[in-house]
Amino acid sequence: MAxxxxxxxxxxxxxxxxxxxxxxxxxxxxxxxxxxxxKTVFCNCDDPFESSFFKxxxxxxxxLGLKKLIATCYxxxxxxxxxxxxxxxxxxxxxxxxxxxxxxxxxxxxTGDGSVDMLDVxxxxxxxxxxxxxxxGDGDFRSLECLALLDEADIVVTNPPFSLFREYVAxxxxxEKKFVIIGPKSALHYKEIFPLIKENKVWVGMTPISTxxxxxxxxxxxxxxxESNRASGYIIDNGEYxxxxxxxxxxxxxxxxxxxxxxLVKRYRPEDYPRYYNYDGIDxxxxxxxxxxxxxxxxxxxxxLDQYNPEQFEIxxxxxxxxxxxxxxVVGDEIQYLKDGVCIWSTPYTVxxxxxxxxxxxxxxxxxxxxxxxxxxxxxxxxxPPKEET
Ligand SMILES: C[S@@+](CC[C@H](N)C(=O)[O-])C[C@H]1O[C@@H](n2cnc3c(N)ncnc32)[C@H](O)[C@@H]1O
Numbered sequence: 221m222a223x224x225x226x227x228x229x230x231x232x233x234x235x236x237x238x239x240x241x242x243x244x245x246x247x248x249x250x251x252x253x254x255x256x257x258x259k260t261v262f263c264n265c266d267d268p269f270e271s272s273f274f275k276x277x278x279x280x281x282x283x284l285g286l287k288k289l290i291a292t293c294y295x296x297x298x299x300x301x302x303x304x305x306x307x308x309x310x311x312x313x314x315x316x317x318x319x320x321x322x323x324x325x326x327x328x329x330x331t332g333d334g335s336v337d338m339l340d341v342x343x344x345x346x347x348x349x350x351x352x353x354x355x356x357g358d359g360d361f362r363s364l365e366c367l368a369l370l371d372e373a374d375i376v377v378t379n380p381p382f383s384l385f386r387e388y389v390a391x392x393x394x395x396e397k398k399f400v401i402i403g404p405k406s407a408l409h410y411k412e413i414f415p416l417i418k419e420n421k422v423w424v425g426m427t428p429i430s431t432x433x434x435x436x437x438x439x440x441x442x443x444x445x446x447e448s449n450r451a452s453g454y455i456i457d458n459g460e461y462x463x464x465x466x467x468x469x470x471x472x473x474x475x476x477x478x479x480x481x482x483x484l485v486k487r488y489r490p491e492d493y494p495r496y497y498n499y500d501g502i503d504x505x506x507x508x509x510x511x512x513x514x515x516x517x518x519x520x521x522x523x524x525l526d527q528y529n530p531e532q533f534e535i536x537x538x539x540x541x542x543x544x545x546x547x548x549x550v551v552g553d554e555i556q557y558l559k560d561g562v563c564i565w566s567t568p569y570t571v572x573x574x575x576x577x578x579x580x581x582x583x584x585x586x587x588x589x590x591x592x593x594x595x596x597x598x599x600x601x602x603x604x605p606p607k608e609e610t
Contacts, residue, residue: 236381238435238465240402242272244427248469249276251426252400255375255473256284262373264361265380267293268322268352273378278341281327289324290369294381295358309345309352319359321369323351361388370395375473377401382465386412389470393421398473400425402433405466408522409538409594411565413470417525418535423478424525425469434462482527484512484600487607499539499553499568501597513604519595536597539568568597 263273274291281289295318322345329336330343345352357363361370361380370376370391379402380388390412392399407413408429416422427433434457442461445453454463486492488511493502501517504510507524519539528535547558556563 236383237437237441238379238382238463238467239270239437240272240379240433240435241462242276244433245272245276248425248427249377249400251475252471252473253284255398256286258285258287259374260288260290260372261286262369262376263289263291263378264366264370264376265294265378266291268320271378274322275338277377278324278327279336279338281324282336287325289322290373291320291322292355292359292361292366292369293319294360295319309342319355319357321351321353321355321359325350362391367391367395370397374398375400379467386410389413389416389422400469400471400473402467403470405429405468405522407470408468408525414538418537420530422470422472423475423528425471426475426477427469428526429468429523430526432464433467434464435467437463477527478529479531480527481529481532482507482510484510484604486511488514503595510600512600513606514600515603516599518598518600520598522594522596524596524598532601534599534601536599537568539595539597 261277263271263277266273268274268291271291271293274289277284277286277289324341324344326344326349327336327341328344330340330347341350344350355365357365360366361384374397376392376397376399382404385403385407388401389403389407392401393416403413408417408424413422417424432455434455442454442463445463446461452464454461456462486509488502493504493511493514495502496519499517499519501519502511502514503519505521507520507527510518510520517536548555549558550556551566554566554568556566558564
C-alpha cells in the first residue's frame with residue numbers, strides 16, 4: 221500500500237515537471253501588453269532561479285510598465301537543470317529545492333553595459349533594492365503566505381502543476397484574479413472548467429489549441445522516457461530533448477481574437493451536413509464550414525474555441541466528453557458518468573445519422589460500447605436569412 225502510494229505520488233509529480241520555454245511565453249504574452257501597465261504580476265509556481273516566466277517579466281519589467289513582480293516556488297520542486305544566472309545571489313548558498321520568494325519593484329542597468337540582463341537582476345537582489353527571501357512555508361500556492369501574495373496581485377501568469385489544475389483555477393476564480401496560464405488540453409472537458417468557458421468567464425489564449433507545445437524537463441525524466449521507448453512523450457527540438465504534454469493557454473484577460481468575427485461562407489444544404497439522429501442539430505467537423513444561415517444547434521470540434529467570438533456565437537454545452545474510461549450509462553439522451561454508482565457529471569451525446577450504426581452501440585446492460593466524438597454545441601446568434609430559391 222505504502223509502495224503504491226509512493227508510485228502514485230511520483231506519477232503525480234511527473235505530471236508537473238514541464239517547464240515552459242521563454243519563446244512560447246513571448247509568443248502568447250505579446251498580445252497582452254496593455255493589461256500589464258501599472259499592475260502587480262504574480263508567478264506563483266515559479267522558481268525565480270529558473271522560471272522563464274520570471275525571466276520574461278523581469279527583463280520586460282519597464283517595457284510593460286509593471287508596478288511589481290512577485291514569484292514564489294514550491295519546496296522540492298524538481299528543476300529542469302537550466303538555472304538562470306542568479307544562483308550566486310544568496311551568497312553561494314545552495315538554493316536548489318528551497319522555496320524562495322522574489323519581489324521586484326525596480327529594474328535598471330546596474331552594470332552600465334547599456335542593457336538590462338540577468339546580471340543586473342542579480343545585482344539588484346544583492347544590493348537589497350529588490351527582495352529575495354526564503355518563504356516561511358513550503359511555497360504551496362494554497363498556503364496562507366502565498367494566498368496573501370495572491371490577494372496583493374492583479375494578474376497571475378504561470379504554468380501551474382497540472383495535477384492540481386482544477387484546484388488552481390478554482391483558487392484564482394474565488395479570489396477574482398485575472399490570469400494567463402497554461403493548462404492541460406483535456407481541461408477544456410473538465411466539469412469544473414468547461415462551464416467557465418461556456419459562461420464566458422475563461423477563454424482560450426492566442427496560441428492555437430492545436431499547437432504542440434514543447435517543454436523543458438529534468439534529465440532524469442527525459443532519460444526515463446527514452447528508456448521506456450515513449451517516443452510520443454519527447455521530441456528533439458534544435459538539438460535538445462524536450463518533453464511534450466498536450467497543453468493550451470487559458471485566460472480571462474480580453475484579447476483581440478475574441479472580437480473578430482468568423483467569416484462564414486457556406487450556406488446550409490441538408491445533403492452537406494449530417495444531422496444527429498438523437499439530437500436536434502447538425503455536425504460540422506471543421507469550424508470553417510459552419511453554415512452562415514443555420515439557426516439551430518451545431519456541433520463543432522474543440523478547435524472552434526480558437527475562433528470563438530461570444531458576440532457571434534453562444535455555447536450551449538458539450539456533447540460527450542472525456543474521461544471515456546469512467547463508468548458511464550445512457551439515460552435518455554444523456555450520458556451520465558458515475559462514481560460509486562452516483563452520477564457526478566452528465567452530458568448530452570450526439571450521434572450522426574451517417575455513423576449511427578457503429579459510433580454508439582448500446583449494449584444489453586444500457587452502457588454504450590463505443591462513444592461518439594466529443595463536440596461543443598453552439599448556436600449562431602445572428603444567422604443570415606436563408607437565400608431565396610430562384
Ligand atoms: C508544470 S511546472 C511549471 C513550472 C513553471 N511555472 C514553468 O512554467 O516553467 C509546475 C510547477 O509547480 C510546482 N508545484 C507543484 N505543486 C505545487 C503547489 N502545491 N504549489 C505551488 N507549486 C507547485 C511544481 O513543482 C512545478 O515546479
